[in-house]
Amino acid sequence: MSSHSADTDAPAILAEVNPAPVPRRVLVANHRDFHWITEKVCGIVESKTPLWWWWCFGVAAFVASFTVAGLTYLVATGVGVWGHANPVNWAWDIVNFVFWIGIGHAGTLISAILCLLRQKWRTSINRPAEAMTIFAVVCAAIFPVFHVGRIWFAVLPGFLFPFPNANGIWQNFRSPLEWDVFAVSTYGTVSVLFWYIGLIPDLGTMRDRFTAAGNLLKARIYGFFAMGWRGSNRAWSNYEMAYLILAGIATPLVLSVHTVVSFDFAVALIPGWHTTIFPPYFVAGAIFSGFGMVMTLMLPLRAIYRLEDLITQYHIDCMCKITLATGTMVGYAYSMEFFIAWYGANPFEGFTFINRAFGVYWWSYWIMVTCNVVTPQFFWFKKVRENTTLVWILCLFVNVGMWFERFVIIATSLARDFLPSSWGYYSPSIVEIFTFFGTFGVFSVLFLLFIRFVPVMPMSEIKAVIPQADPHGADHHHGAAALESQA
């Protein structure tokens, strides 16, 4: 698409320096037009429910029932049905919580930060990534809520949630768990709002299409959620501003949520938890795992619905590179932890890290390092990035590795802390394993419902990044003037 034309009649000395224009990558391949995009995205919702969807939904619902059954048993019987014991009082519950919360990070990052940074490639993937965020937060919230001993009190106002009461008892605002309550609930709320605001124009489109097709029931339902969207100039203007404000609000949340989650450990005094590197390390890890999960979900979706024109190789490249960058940051953090443990000359700290790598849980440490540090290094190679199957497999490893990272941090530090007399070994119970396994079902059920009933891509936003959306036409689009105007 390079269309730079040199003017042969120009003087020897240029009146002004025209930097060599950077060829902009195409975000929608094959010159697809507005209509094609609308048809493609809406078609997924409007077409007859495919058989594979029913199969997937059935399996997912079955798997989700494991979580429901596990939690019912847990509440009815006691937390003892899980494998916790002194000294490892947190294990899979908090590992799973941090794992799912971490996955949620990519969604907000793509929606908010990339939006503010005008990374236009985000448009094809932000809707499913945001949906993924919300569903991941749902899965994440299960664990801290249910791992407590007396859930019937935990959910009452006045215990975890501040509530004026006659006794004047308030929460302990010094506790990182209390910060978690606020951080996660804020994050969940903002994520839902952000997702929903972004959906409104597309819901309007859906409503109009169903109205035109004569399906009034669906038209009403979509119409209800479209909140009277008419696509007027004023509506667009307000909409864009609302979206931008939400992006502004959500951006610090991307950093704050996982920072606060990392405080659960960093504020404690257990060797292996009590480290100041945790906030950036956790955020990097969260983004890393989030992008891993986005690709895990998007690549099959792309293949099934033939969305190659919308999710191009360029998109995959971008995501792979972010994964590579954050994975390397995580690797740096791992090595820095070791360095500080040695440099700090605290024997307890030093032991903890040696124990992580060579102690009873050595296998989990090396799974973590292999998956999180070694795996993303393959993304240096273009050939790897272009092999979608390979990318997908590598992303699975990233997901596994990030789960193990949380396990290594939480379980190994607790299992061998200060006094050797209380050292122990944690292994999960079958109830715990199935409850966690079931959350993948919960997530899948929600995600399948999402792709079935909600436009999986923001049509309006994609349309805005294709050449046709440029009012000045293709002539200037790649020219210097266009670049200037963009700047």
Add this chain to the structure above:
Amino acid sequence: MKRKFDHSAPAALPNGPKYWRSLDELADTPGFREHLAREFPDGASSLEGVDRRQFMKLMAASFALGGIGLAGCRRPESHILPYGKSVEYTIPGLPLYFATAMPLRKWALPLLAETHQGRPTKLEGNPSYTPHGGASSLLAQASVLDLYDPERAVAHTKGGATLTTGQVNDLLAAIHKTYAGNGEGLAFLADQSSSPTRARLVAKLRQVYPRAVWAEYEPVQDEPPVAAAQASFGRNVRPLYRFAAAKRIVSLDADFLHSEAGALYYAREFAKGRRVVKADDDMNRLYVAESGFSLTGSMADHRLRLASNHMLALTAALANAVLETKVFAALTQGLDVNPEWIAKCAEDLRQHEGESLVVAGAHQPVQVHVLVNAINAKLGNLGKTVDFVAAEPDGASTIAALATAIKGGAVRTLVVVNGNPAYNAPADLEFGTLLKSVPDVIRFGYYADETSALAGTHLAATHYLESWGDARTVDGTIVPIQPMILPLFNGLMELELLARLAGETEAEAYTQVRTTLGGLTAGDPLKAFEKFLHDGLLENSAFPVVPVAFDPQRSAAVFAKNPAPAALSKDNLEVRFITDHKMDDGRFANNGWLQECPDPMTKISWDNAILISPRLAREMGIAPKGGLLQVARVEEADFVVGKENAHVGEVTVNGRTLRGPIHIQPGLSNYTVVVALGYGRSASGHIGTGTGCNAYAIRTSDAMGFVTGAKLVRTEQRALLANTQEHWSMEGRAIVREANLEEYHEEPAFAAALGMEAETPPLYGDMGPEELAKLSPEQRTRIAIARSTTTPRGNSLYETPDFSGEHAKFDGVHQWGMSIDLNTCIGCNACIIACQAENNIPIVGKDQVLRGREMQWIRLDRYYSDGQADAAAFGAEGNKILPEDPQVSLQPMTCQHCELAPCETVCPVNATVHDEEGINVMAYNRCIGTRYCANNCPYKVRRFNFFDFNKRALDALYMGPIGHQDDMPELVKMVKNPDVTVRMRGVMEKCTYCIQRIQQAKIAQKRQAGASGNVEIPDGTVRTACQQVCPVEAIVFGNVKDENSRVARLKAQDRNYAVLGYLNIRPRTTYLAKLRNPNPRMPDYAALPLSRVEYSRKNHPQHGEGKDAKPEHGGEHA
């Protein structure tokens, strides 16, 4: 409705006006007639929800009790009476204390029982008995649980049918009638007892049945054999040791701190000689030679691992050295001990004539005891460190003689009084089979156990807390056993049984005891008896000390025939039978508190194991091997995912086989296999049946203490052991800080120079090194000590907040704190059970202990050290080998009540907070169970209720809503302390410093203070449960704000330190460092305690042996 009264109408109406009391009467309605006839209102007996019978029983018991304790006599009525009139001194909600005693074999523990509305809930030592000073033992603490055991024998039965009390009396009267005057065909088998009343009744029985057999049997012999004293002194005497006066003590296989008779008495005395207060104080030195690893061995300054079988040879060698003769040279054949060890030990003893003491284990043969007497006599210890007191003549027959009589068909009626011979009689007697051949076996016992199953008649015994009786303490003082409650199940008291059999007309146990006491006291018998009950002891009733002289000629006869030491090897093992720390001889098998309490050395709960030495384990190929890289020391047993997965082995001796899990125990004699008695019960109840293996199966009457010629075979099976401490090494961390006495004399503040906090600048507050240098050593010491308790630390990122002035956090009148002296702690576990009894701590069962969910608030950490830990040579050989001869460091660990508590900051709901008196308190109602506090506790002392342990049976924990949700039986609930919340599931709990006791003392003080406003509790008023029970006074609790309080003075000692002090969490519980007192002339002398060697190697590897190692460091343990 109980009964209807028949109000018959008067024969003739009297003259005069007719009065009526109500309109109903006038009308003479049917309802009124019914009302008149009924004893109780309609429906009174069908009240729902309340067990009326139980309620009435308790009320009656309370009423009766009031009478017992205060009037000194018990109301003989057994009718149900309403609690209409309050008992004198009873204040609802406040406990009453009565003196009683717990009998065990030939000695008893004087106790005070705490009763709440007539319900005993907690036992304390009787402080009036000064040798115990209010301390008590593990077993005494737990015995209250037995009273409420739902599986105790609740009815008298004969052939499966229940007998009423009247029928039982008839039965006993019939025996009396049948056998009186002759007794041919009648036999008794009883346990041992120290009761003067029983002795009197037994004498009576002998008169009534002159030809009957009265045999006594105890599976455990815990006193030196009478024959030894006879042979040594020609008198019927028994020793009473004065450990407090002994500066040098040699124990020859004697666990006098725990399993020998009078252990509590001796432990307290021993601690007196061990305690160090000032820097120049001296302390006793303990030499121990033993085959197993006992608590006494863990306290040893020099410990020699030697087979029990070789103990005679060692004693002879020691006697040769001390007596400076060669008379016993023949006995020392085959002894493989460094002669230097014996020579230097003897030299040390000779240098301390009159203040040394040699003791031998009760299970050792007579020869050993005679030699020990000779040594003590030679050292001039008689009358100084060991007294001999008159022993009562023992005319009882033995179980072996009884067995012979039964085999000969000479026994038609056998009365088994207590004991459990079907389970614990020597295996060669096959007593179970013999019992079957006796036509009429009458078993009197507390449980329907193995023996009851073979007896036609079972008579349910009362618990000692429901019984009248008397007993003697180890020094002979007579103590009363008085009931705290009416027999819950209409049981029969032992004394009443014997009195009825003896044909006494006034057979009630109470009368019998009064009769005995009447004969022992002068003056008004009633007043004397009341005083006896009130004080809980009879003054001046101790056994008189008999002056004795060693008689070499007489004793020589003993050595006519000597057991030869066996050459032990893998194929010729010695088996040593030890009394279990908790089950004793098996009588406490159904006690959940005791079953769950970990053994102090192996840390195994709910089981015993076949203990073998690391060397034997290696030779048998069952020692765990360390991996290529070994971060921490190899565990002492195979821990698979945190559970000890023990090999099952079979010990075969003389054709008898014992099958059980093998546990590798460092510190054992190489070829001695140790098995604890008291497990493997087949008919005990839910708790006791099926735990451990029955060592009685291979124990025969000729070798009750130890036997040689055994073989151990490893099977392919594995068994899980609930081991509560997976890791045995301190890993070179300064957790238990120790020094040798010499180092302590030179550097009294050595404890402050250890650990991370010693390395950090903020150690001395805001002072720099120059300023510090100007201070005198005393001042420096003082500051160093204060650092962990009072001084805010400067120059640190983590500066301690200033709590003074308007930011006052700890502005209460009292500031509570605790001091634990590691130097005197013998690791007896009594504190654990005392805490469990006081604070309503549930048991969780073996399965939950295996998962690490035990609930005891106090944990006794046991570390082994061998001086080998070496992190610098990461993966070095030293990390892979189990020590064969370790030193042991014990440390009671519980909530440290940190001033800057890490648990508090992380609780999201403010459920764990600090009070103004410095206690870290738990608001159970507020706790939602995030368990964050437990994670952030560096001491890992918080306990979480993973299930409804207080409501669900141990086998129904996982059943959830579909399981049976029956509450615990009412009986079990009766043991709960009403002053302490019973926690539900999902709640965190931990040591509270017995806050209920503090509050009671505060309320009492406030009332007493009145207008004066002096609400400060005098020092010593509040004693925590663990402190109260501690036999060695290692635990002291009190107000640290008061500089003169005992705890404050202890904390001012230079040995004071805080565990993990570097975290700057400022724990209120601090420890006094442990001291060892090895003899520099001994061949196994180590200049530093081995844990210190490990510490130095780990933290200062560049200094080789460590910066603290002295030049004369004498190498490692042999």
